[in-house]
Amino acid sequence: MNDFSVEAKGLTKYFGAFRAVDQVSLEVPTGSIYGVLGPNGAGKTTSLRMMLGIVDPDAGESRLLGGHSPQTVRHRVGYLPEERGLYPGMKAREAIAFMGALRGLDWAEGRHRAASFMSELGLERVIDEKIRKMSKGMAQMVQLIGSIVHAPDLIVLDEPFSGLDPVNQERLEMLVRRERDRGATILFSTHVMAHAERLCDRIAIIARSARRFEGTVDAARALLPMQVRYTPRTDDPALAQMLPAGAERRGEAWQFPIENDAVEPLLARITASGHGVAGLSIVRPALHDAFVHIVRQVDAGFDADPEADAIEESEA
Numbered sequence: 001m002n003d004f005s006v007e008a009k010g011l012t013k014y015f016g017a018f019r020a021v022d023q024v025s026l027e028v029p030t031g032s033i034y035g036v037l038g039p040n041g042a043g044k045t046t047s048l049r050m051m052l053g054i055v056d057p058d059a060g061e062s063r064l065l066g067g068h069s070p071q072t073v074r075h076r077v078g079y080l081p082e083e084r085g086l087y088p089g090m091k092a093r094e095a096i097a098f099m100g101a102l103r104g105l106d107w108a109e110g111r112h113r114a115a116s117f118m119s120e121l122g123l124e125r126v127i128d129e130k131i132r133k134m135s136k137g138m139a140q141m142v143q144l145i146g147s148i149v150h151a152p153d154l155i156v157l158d159e160p161f162s163g164l165d166p167v168n169q170e171r172l173e174m175l176v177r178r179e180r181d182r183g184a185t186i187l188f189s190t191h192v193m194a195h196a197e198r199l200c201d202r203i204a205i206i207a208r209s210a211r212r213f214e215g216t217v218d219a220a221r222a223l224l225p226m227q228v229r230y231t232p233r234t235d236d237p238a239l240a241q242m243l244p245a246g247a248e249r250r251g252e253a254w255q256f257p258i259e260n261d262a263v264e265p266l267l268a269r270i271t272a273s274g275h276g277v278a279g280l281s282i283v284r285p286a287l288h289d290a291f292v293h294i295v296r297q298v299d300a301g302f303d304a305d306p307e308a309d310a311i312e313e314s315e316a
């Protein structure tokens with residue numbers, strides 16, 4: 001088995017004088033679910049298209065499924081583009097079989113798989129519905145199934161959750177996990193952090209055209225300190241000296257950030273101090289918080305991905 005299903009190195013794209021993607025490198029481990037996150041206009045779609053060989057990069061290169069050029073492994077890849085579109089006169093079952101046939105899947109087998117995907121997702125009632133009669137979200141689910149019906153080894157989904165209601169979003173999460181369990185590698189872009197947080201083994205954050213973070217969701221969350229909210233049983237202003245710098249009073253409670261390794265020592269100090277505990281919560285930052293933090297740093301002119309520099313330096 002190949003270690004990486006996507007190996008993108010230094011991908012760069014200009015539109016006129018505007019650098020839409022700047023030296024983006026990415027390695028997607030085979031069998032993983034990988035998220036490309038970023039604000040609107042960050043360069044996610046252009047990066048994915050370069051990885052798939054749909055857009056030619058001005059610099060850099062992309063290899064898929066064990067070092068192959070993207071054009072030679074098209075039939076082993078499934079792609080949901082950002083622009084949605086199916087033939088409106090086709091029924092769902094035919095649309096799915098048609099998309100499979102474009103990737104070399106036998107028509108009858110495609111119809112058969114269409115039916116089992118649709119029933120597994122609870123969508124069997126629309127299987128013989130024409131696309132033009134479907135809601136946009138339902139048509140998107142059909143297109144999604146069509147993009148994976150040929151059982152590709154690599155699945156690339158551009159903003160697959162956008163436009164779906166919560167029930168269909170859950171169905172899609174289930175589908176992504178199911179495909180991963182089958183052995184496929186899934187790469188998807190999103191700016192909705194909750195999906196990435198639940199699904200992804202690793203993520204890359206792209207902002208202002210460049211990669212700003214790469215790693216696990218936990219590593220991204222660990223960029224920020226946890227937040228403590230502590231309510232003592234006593235009302236003693238001297239308590240502030242015992243708490244980390246930056247502790248602020250919020251009614252009866254104190255609120256402050258705390259690093260991972262400082263939690264237990266703090267609890268020991270509180271216990272020994274005799275101020276007691278009337279309330280205590282320690283909240284880990286969510287991926288959303290880490291994302292906002294990284295994007296704000298970039299907007300303020302600070303590059304948040306030291307590893308990106310390390311890669312460039314080691315290649316120099």
Ligand SMILES: Nc1ncnc2c1ncn2[C@@H]1O[C@H](COP(=O)(O)OP(=O)(O)OP(=O)(O)O)[C@@H](O)[C@H]1O
Nearest residue numbers: 015020038039040041042043044045046047082191
């Ligand atoms: N064909 C094009 N011609 C000119 N500019 C383009 C073209 N395609 C994309 N851009 C610009 O390149 C930048 C990156 O676009 P891209 O679609 O890759 O971002 P994105 O991260 O996918 O954004 P979104 O989340 O809004 O879809 C944007 O500023 C966009 O306006």
